[in-house]
């Protein structure tokens with residue numbers, strides 16, 4: 001039974017990827033669109049960029065979520081513009097989520113709100129991150145005069161919901177997610193009655209995150225773990241079954257799977273089958289520059 005269901009799910013995943021009405025190669029110029037810039041993970045990613053996403057609203061690249069390695073190239077390939085980007089939201093300060101930011105900002109500079117985690121004794125807060133990079137004495141202080149930004153520190157205590165940024169159309173909130181000792185933020189974006197949430201890297205053990213993402217239309221998960229992971233890997237990354245249970249419990253309308261490394265490419269089929277055995281909704285497997293029509 002499990003095998004039949006697994007096989008059926010896998011076929012559905014493939015059909016969803018190839019023929020799904022909500023997945024396109026290019027973004028529509030109206031409504032809310034999610035563009036995956038980098039679908040790769042921390043390891044060698046077979047040509048994929050590391051974590052980065054653009055949210056387009058009515059043809060404008062309003063929000064950049066994460067800026068991992070390779071995201072400068074993908075940002076420009078997508079046609080996104082810093083002039084249209086009001087919010088840059090970083091999930092955590094692992095290089096595969098944040099090292100591309102100075103490259104994206106160079107040389108034009110930009111004006112934006114920068115959100116990120118509140119830090120701990122090991123990792124900097126988002127404010128400290130900007131001091132170390134852009135302010136006097138910082139590594140890229142050359143960029144300092146070209147940037148106009150304010151930082152928003154998102155609590156990573158796991159229960160506080162931080163109001164990150166909003167305008168008359170979009171509302172962005174954040175909550176801490178468990179990723180070993182790394183202060184990490186999961187973000188949710190609401191647009192009218194539409195919503196999309198980003199889990200970032202996490203082990204899936206924060207039950208308050210389930211409430212935070214309740215009834216989202218789209219849930220972007222980072223499939224880097226495996227079902228038999230133990231130790232640090234299990235503390236860092238959720239098992240495929242946990243992702244499926246999370247999406248089911250939260251009532252997510254659609255799951256977008258991202259963050260693949262070559263090291264787990266062999267396990268991807270197996271991971272997708274386990275995900276599908278724990279979640280009955282549509283599943284889309286990310287590719288760089290892929291667009292999802294949230295509407």
Ligand SMILES: [Zn+2]
Nearest residue numbers: 042094096201
């Ligand atoms: Zn990562």
